[in-house]
Amino acid sequence: MAKRIPTRLYLSEDEIPRNWYNLRADMKDKPDPILHPGTLQPATAADLEAVFCKESVKQELDETTRLIPIPEGLREFYQAYRPAPLIRAYFLEKALGTPAEIYYKHEGTNTSGSHKLNSAAAQTYYAKEEGLTSLTTETGAGQWGSAMAMACAYYDIKLTVYMVKVSSEQKPYRKALIETYGAELIPSPSNTTEAGRGILARNPNTGGSLGCAISEAVETAIKTDKCRYVLGSVMNHVLLHQSIIGQEAKAALDKYGIKPDIIIGCAGGGSNLGGLIAPFMADKINGKSDTRFIAVEPASCPSFTRGRYAYDFGDTAKTTPLLRMCTLGNGFIPSSNHAGGLRYHGMNPILSKLYQDGYLEARSQVQTDVFDAAVQFAKIEGILPAPESSHAIKAAIDEALECKRTGEKKVILFGLTGTGYFDMTAYMSYNAKTMTDSIPTDEDLAKGFASLPDIPQNK
Amino acid sequence: MAKRIPTRLYLSEDEIPRNWYNLRADMKDKPDPILHPGTLQPATAADLEAVFCKESVKQELDETTRLIPIPEGLREFYQAYRPAPLIRAYFLEKALGTPAEIYYKHEGTNTSGSHKLNSAAAQTYYAKEEGLTSLTTETGAGQWGSAMAMACAYYDIKLTVYMVKVSSEQKPYRKALIETYGAELIPSPSNTTEAGRGILARNPNTGGSLGCAISEAVETAIKTDKCRYVLGSVMNHVLLHQSIIGQEAKAALDKYGIKPDIIIGCAGGGSNLGGLIAPFMADKINGKSDTRFIAVEPASCPSFTRGRYAYDFGDTAKTTPLLRMCTLGNGFIPSSNHAGGLRYHGMNPILSKLYQDGYLEARSQVQTDVFDAAVQFAKIEGILPAPESSHAIKAAIDEALECKRTGEKKVILFGLTGTGYFDMTAYMSYNAKTMTDSIPTDEDLAKGFASLPDIPQNK
Numbered sequence: 070m071a072k073r074i075p076t077r078l079y080l081s082e083d084e085i086p087r088n089w090y091n092l093r094a095d096m097k098d099k100p101d102p103i104l105h106p107g108t109l110q111p112a113t114a115a116d117l118e119a120v121f122c123k124e125s126v127k128q129e130l131d132e133t134t135r136l137i138p139i140p141e142g143l144r145e146f147y148q149a150y151r152p153a154p155l156i157r158a159y160f161l162e163k164a165l166g167t168p169a170e171i172y173y174k175h176e177g178t179n180t181s182g183s184h185k186l187n188s189a190a191a192q193t194y195y196a197k198e199e200g201l202t203s204l205t206t207e208t209g210a211g212q213w214g215s216a217m218a219m220a221c222a223y224y225d226i227k228l229t230v231y232m233v234k235v236s237s238e239q240k241p242y243r244k245a246l247i248e249t250y251g252a253e254l255i256p257s258p259s260n261t262t263e264a265g266r267g268i269l270a271r272n273p274n275t276g277g278s279l280g281c282a283i284s285e286a287v288e289t290a291i292k293t294d295k296c297r298y299v300l301g302s303v304m305n306h307v308l309l310h311q312s313i314i315g316q317e318a319k320a321a322l323d324k325y326g327i328k329p330d331i332i333i334g335c336a337g338g339g340s341n342l343g344g345l346i347a348p349f350m351a352d353k354i355n356g357k358s359d360t361r362f363i364a365v366e367p368a369s370c371p372s373f374t375r376g377r378y379a380y381d382f383g384d385t386a387k388t389t390p391l392l393r394m395c396t397l398g399n400g401f402i403p404s405s406n407h408a409g410g411l412r413y414h415g416m417n418p419i420l421s422k423l424y425q426d427g428y429l430e431a432r433s434q435v436q437t438d439v440f441d442a443a444v445q446f447a448k449i450e451g452i453l454p455a456p457e458s459s460h461a462i463k464a465a466i467d468e469a470l471e472c473k474r475t476g477e478k479k480v481i482l483f484g485l486t487g488t489g490y491f492d493m494t495a496y497m498s499y500n501a502k503t504m505t506d507s508i509p510t511d512e513d514l515a516k517g518f519a520s521l522p523d524i525p526q527n528k
Numbered sequence: 529m530a531k532r533i534p535t536r537l538y539l540s541e542d543e544i545p546r547n548w549y550n551l552r553a554d555m556k557d558k559p560d561p562i563l564h565p566g567t568l569q570p571a572t573a574a575d576l577e578a579v580f581c582k583e584s585v586k587q588e589l590d591e592t593t594r595l596i597p598i599p600e601g602l603r604e605f606y607q608a609y610r611p612a613p614l615i616r617a618y619f620l621e622k623a624l625g626t627p628a629e630i631y632y633k634h635e636g637t638n639t640s641g642s643h644k645l646n647s648a649a650a651q652t653y654y655a656k657e658e659g660l661t662s663l664t665t666e667t668g669a670g671q672w673g674s675a676m677a678m679a680c681a682y683y684d685i686k687l688t689v690y691m692v693k694v695s696s697e698q699k700p701y702r703k704a705l706i707e708t709y710g711a712e713l714i715p716s717p718s719n720t721t722e723a724g725r726g727i728l729a730r731n732p733n734t735g736g737s738l739g740c741a742i743s744e745a746v747e748t749a750i751k752t753d754k755c756r757y758v759l760g761s762v763m764n765h766v767l768l769h770q771s772i773i774g775q776e777a778k779a780a781l782d783k784y785g786i787k788p789d790i791i792i793g794c795a796g797g798g799s800n801l802g803g804l805i806a807p808f809m810a811d812k813i814n815g816k817s818d819t820r821f822i823a824v825e826p827a828s829c830p831s832f833t834r835g836r837y838a839y840d841f842g843d844t845a846k847t848t849p850l851l852r853m854c855t856l857g858n859g860f861i862p863s864s865n866h867a868g869g870l871r872y873h874g875m876n877p878i879l880s881k882l883y884q885d886g887y888l889e890a891r892s893q894v895q896t897d898v899f900d901a902a903v904q905f906a907k908i909e910g911i912l913p914a915p916e917s918s919h920a921i922k923a924a925i926d927e928a929l930e931c932k933r934t935g936e937k938k939v940i941l942f943g944l945t946g947t948g949y950f951d952m953t954a955y956m957s958y959n960a961k962t963m964t965d966s967i968p969t970d971e972d973l974a975k976g977f978a979s980l981p982d983i984p985q986n987k
Contacts, residue, residue, distance in 0.1 A: 076541055081534065082534050082535055148535045148618075149619060149909065150910060160608060179910060179911075180910055180947070182949075219907075219910060222907040223908075223910070242701075242949075242952035245956045245959065246952065246955070249912065249955045250906070251907065444708060447639065447708065447709065448678075448681040448682070448709060450608065451609060451638060451639055453639045488639070490641075490950065491949065493700070493704045496704050496705070499708075
């Protein structure tokens with residue numbers, strides 16, 4: 070008789086992956102190159118190094134090295150919270166009465182509460198190695214800011230976090246967490262940058278935006294000695310760091326000979342989804358598996374399911390390099406949604422390309438359905454999930470119920486990106502039944518698309 | 529060469545303990561009996577069963593059965609979050625430069641955020657088995673209320689939580705968590721009980737107290753069909769359930785042949801400390817070890833270090849059975865302190881007796897020193913600790929630094945009872961440098977002692 074699969078499929082710390090998985094190496098058709106916004110030519114390493122750490126740039130541009138070593142000094146940091154548990158959802162399976170096997174990779178066991186720490190630690194480690202003394206970044210929902218604050222406390226790097234002003238006011242505890250770890254937190258827009266001062270002059274009462282916070286963080290990084298800018302999603306080097314999620318999940322499943330039929334992740338900028346699927350997708354591209362991959366995005370910000378595949382800016386100020394991606398347009402204004410980490414107009418270029426080429430499915434979910442699933446999961450599995458992660462939970466439950474209908478014993482794996490302890494206002498809104506679903510109209514989308522750059526590559 | 533001890537000393541889920549450890553079986557001198565407050569005679573099972581579940585009462589009065597089986601149906605629930613990790617604090621050891629080995633048992637990995645879930649699950653399981661359909665309890669800081677809400681959601685038992693009114697206002701997210709898990713939360717004092725109405729009539733603007741919330745929860749339990757009252761600390765059956773902490777810690781350490789020289793826990797009502805030390809203390813009593821045991825309490829509520837060993841009530845309304853314990857008097861008003869879980873006038877009778885008999889040491893710490901240690905730990909080990917747990921961290925760091933001074937390579941084990949994600953106002957106060965230390969004067973203590981019952985047993 071086969072050995073019972075445990076609730077937690079642990080790896081030992083010796084099994085923390087030694088390499089990140091660079092999915093681009095397996096892709097027959099690569100994502101289109103990043104373009105310099107001035108010349109519209111492919112961006113060079115030198116272009117990008119004005120803003121980013123050298124190693125991040127090298128990884129960003131590397132399309133061919135399949136396995137990129139994780140430095141030993143970084144693996145030491147990872148030992149503080151990794152390997153992250155892969156959990157068999159026995160309780161959920163039983164409650165649903167499904168023949169499916171459900172697994173989830175739980176990335177919320179660290180204090181930052183999400184998978185973001187994986188890339189925060191990597192980028193901070195490289196900054197330290199490069200001899201930098203400070204970093205800047207922005208944060209919206211706050212997960213990335215918390216993760217960076219933790220990493221910088223450990224590696225003794227000064228950190229300035231531009232936090233979207235309205236978010237810093239609505240999430241005082243996220244702000245407190247970031248400050249407890251010693252980072253300087255500046256509500257954005259601020260008077261500390263030209264970009265901030267300009268926005269404040271035009272609109273003194275603005276609550277800020279992620280695009281504005283990015284502009285402030287980039288400006289400060291460029292103007293400060295031994296300082297660079299880091300960001301927590303969308304770009305390829307961030308996906309690369311997050312492939313530690315997929316590497317661990319695959320190693321743990323392989324121990325028990327388990328092959329997932331369906332892999333599900335929520336998708337905002339795409340880093341968690343891309344990281345989770347990386348080694349599994351490689352098998353699919355290489356014809357070794359026919360696993361289905363499902364991206365789940367909020368109906369309020371549907372870059373896969375209703376976006377365009379086009380070159381676009383990363384920020385609303387239109388200052389970043391251009392990425393070809395599934396996008397709603399940098400000027401798109403997402404409706405209010407508690408899954409702050411998924412409210413971004415664009416999607417990572419690798420995932421966008423895979424979606425275009427039919428390797429990746431996508432669906433969108435409205436907020437109230439997502440929270441129904443979140444609360445169901447919390448009561449049954451005992452973990453209060455982040456609003457972002459709950460998008461994946463919703464799809465996993467739906468797929469498991471479909472198995473119940475058909476009698477198929479499929480293996481479902483999803484990414485539980487984080488916990489919801491700092492998202493209680495969302496749960497309060499759900500409990501009070503004041504939560505709403507807002508789906509952009511075609512007119513809303515048209516306004517977003519009108520902001521796409523008018524360049525030959527977009528014709 | 530000895531195998532390197534991993535950062536996390538995992539047990540498999542097959543190794544979830546099959547028994548609780550009833551420390552009283554090893555004590556040569558037992559704690560004094562619980563007294564009926566009317567007759568001043570030892571309370572009988574029938575006396576206690578009017579309020580508590582039958583199995584809890586049986587365990588409360590059992591002084592001789594060393595190993596009490598954990599039911600299989602409960603062990604299944606424990607699989608959702610146990611075994612809890614035992615962590616080698618390599619990062620902290622390195623940062624302190626100490627030759628000591630430091631370990632901590634991390635009980636904060638579940639959503640309720642603390643060890644409280646261990647007893648909440650047990651008491652709810654027994655209530656279900658007994659055929660009860662609802663339970664009542666009180667909560668101050670909120671950990672216990674959260675844990676009970678989770679357990680009752682799982683076992684499908686209706687739960688009413690009387691939450692100290694001022695606490696429900698100051699901790700809206702704790703309230704939201706409890707409500708998300710489906711419990712009815714009533715700020716106390718309320719109009720739902722005679723006790724509450726009486727207090728409100730006398731003092732309409734009161735923010736409530738734990739003593740008042742207990743009175744309301746007990747009254748509702750007694751007046752409701754198939755309903756009993758549960759509580760989360762102080763009593764012996766709660767300590768018994770928490771012995772799962774010590775049982776797991778000992779099993780994990782035994783695998784590597786590690787014998788702790790010093791075991792440290794924070795102490796409010798005593799359940800976590802008593803649970804952590806249970807099997808280790810048995811060895812000390814039986815002459816098999818000379819481990820030191822250290823209880824750490826807040827200087828604002830020093831029941832061990834400045835209290836009296838006397839019979840006292842558990843609540844301020846003087847309605848509960850009388851326990852002989854280290855107490856500041858039921859009328860003692862603890863100074864403001866962010867470690868809400870440690871603000872209780874009395875201490876579990878088993879621990880009180882062990883302290884009297886010299887088996888257990890105790891020390892008190894002021895709040896700002898505790899938070900210095902908390903933030904140091906958070907930055908180094910990556911886990912933001914609960915204010916309560918940070919009392920143990922402070923003592924562990926002090927003992928490790930003493931080892932550095934003497935060059936001794938001692939093994940220190942402490943209980944990390946929980947995480948601080950719902951205690952960010954405390955960290956905000958610390959970050960803003962507005963946190964104060966308030967130590968009761970001798971006059972404050974005299975007022976508390978004046979509330980001790982004037983009975984022959986206290987002469």
